[in-house]
Amino acid sequence: ETGVTQTPRHLVMGMTNKKSLKCEQHLGHNAMYWYKQSAKKPLELMFVYSLEERVENNSVPSRFSPECPNSSHLFLHLHTLQPEDSALYLCASSQEPGTGASTDTQYFGPGTRLTVL
Amino acid sequence: GENVEQHPSTLSVQEGDSAVIKCTYSDSASNYFPWYKQELGKRPQLIIDIRSNVGEKKDQRIAVTLNKTAKHFSLHITETQPEDSAVYFCAASGGYQKVTFGIGTKLQVIP
Numbered sequence: 001e002t003g004v005t006q007t008p009r010h011l012v013m014g015m016t017n018k019k020s021l022k023c024e025q026h027l028g029h030n031a032m033y034w035y036k037q038s039a040k041k042p043l044e045l046m047f048v049y050s051l052e053e054r055v056e057n058n059s060v061p062s063r064f065s066p067e068c069p070n071s072s073h074l075f076l077h078l079h080t081l082q083p084e085d086s087a088l089y090l091c092a093s094s095q096e097p098g099t100g101a102s103t104d105t106q107y108f109g110p111g112t113r114l115t116v117l
Numbered sequence: 118g119e120n121v122e123q124h125p126s127t128l129s130v131q132e133g134d135s136a137v138i139k140c141t142y143s144d145s146a147s148n149y150f151p152w153y154k155q156e157l158g159k160r161p162q163l164i165i166d167i168r169s170n171v172g173e174k175k176d177q178r179i180a181v182t183l184n185k186t187a188k189h190f191s192l193h194i195t196e197t198q199p200e201d202s203a204v205y206f207c208a209a210s211g212g213y214q215k216v217t218f219g220i221g222t223k224l225q226v227i228p
Contacts (some may be wrong), residue, residue, distance in 0.1 A: 004160075042121070043161075043206065043218040056215065090160065105151060106216060108160040 002026050004109035006091050012115045015081060021112045023074040023091030031096045032074040033106065034066060037088040049074060050096055081116045088113050119144040121209050123219030130197050131227050138222045140207035141189040147211035150183060150190050155221075156203045164205075165192070197226045 004025045013019050025032060034046040048056035049068040063085075065077040074091055092106040120143040130136050142150075148169035153161035167174045167181045167190065174181050178197075183190040194201055207219040 040220070042220045045216070048215075105163050105166065108153075108162070110160045 004091060004093055004107050006089075006109035006112050008112055009110060010113045010115075012117065013078070013081065014117050015083075017081075018077070018079040020078065021076040021089055021091075021114075023076075023109055025072055025074075025091075025093035025107070025109075027093055027095070027107060029093035029095045029107070030071050031094045032068060032071075033092040033094075034074065034076050035090040035092065035108075037090055037111070043090070047076075078114075081114075083116050086114055086116045119147060119209055119211070119215070119217040121207060121217045121219045123207050123222060125222060126220065127223045127225070129225045129227060132197060132199060134197055136194045136197050136201070136224055136226075138192045138205055138207070138224070139189060140191070140209075140219050141187075142209040142217075143188065144209070144211055145185075145188065147209040149210040150181070151208050151210075151216070152181060152192050153206045153208065153218075154203045155206065161206060194224075197224075199226050199228050202226045 007022045031050045033048050036044045036046055045058050046060045047066040052068050052071055063080050067075040088111045090111045091109040094106045121140055123140045128136055151166035152164050154164045155161040165176050165179050165181050167183050169185055172183055178195045180193040202225050204221045204223050206221045208216045210216040
């Protein structure tokens with residue numbers, strides 16, 4: 001599938017494991033996002049990268065560590081997670097016209113369903 | 118920060134009837150309002166959006182209205198079909214790359 005892809009699609013990990021989620025966008029966009037989607041809660045913005053620089057970090061615990069090596073790839077490194085971190089993690093991308101401009105349409109990946117035991 | 122409230126949380130309609138989902142926002146600086154549809158097990162996908170310089174936008178059976186004074190916007194789906202069944206999210210944005218989502222509305226269209 002083209003557009004925004006995420007791997008793995010499903011992940012089960014123990015609380016002491018270290019794993020990484022990967023996102024790749026094929027749209028030529030310059031901004032990428034990580035969201036957490038939990039049942040009966042709004043989508044929670046976790047991190048924003050624009051031109052490979054982190055511009056937003058919404059008080060996310062340090063057990064989540066993002067990495068954006070280039071404008072097409074985004075990672076979320078996970079370690080010592082808690083069961084309440086179980087959720088669908090969505091990546092998105094958008095094309096920002098320039099500094100200070102309002103947000104444009106975000107395109108989402110299929111998500112990684114994470115279960116922490 | 119921005120706060121977006123969305124109602125109702127669940128909505129059941131008969132096939133062919135109309136469905137309306139309403140959202141309110143708090144930040145008067147918000148100027149972009151997208152709506153996303155998320156089918157079960159799939160990614161959210163943009164279905165329609167509106168910017169603050171427009172009061173209404175229509176795309177076939179889907180329309181969105183915006184009242185900037187009252188800070189609310191609504192999604193209208195006419196002639197609903199079973200394939201319209203999904204969770205719909207509204208969102209508001211005004212800051213740089215910052216989008217705040219509503220909690221979602223689960224729409225069920227009964228054949």
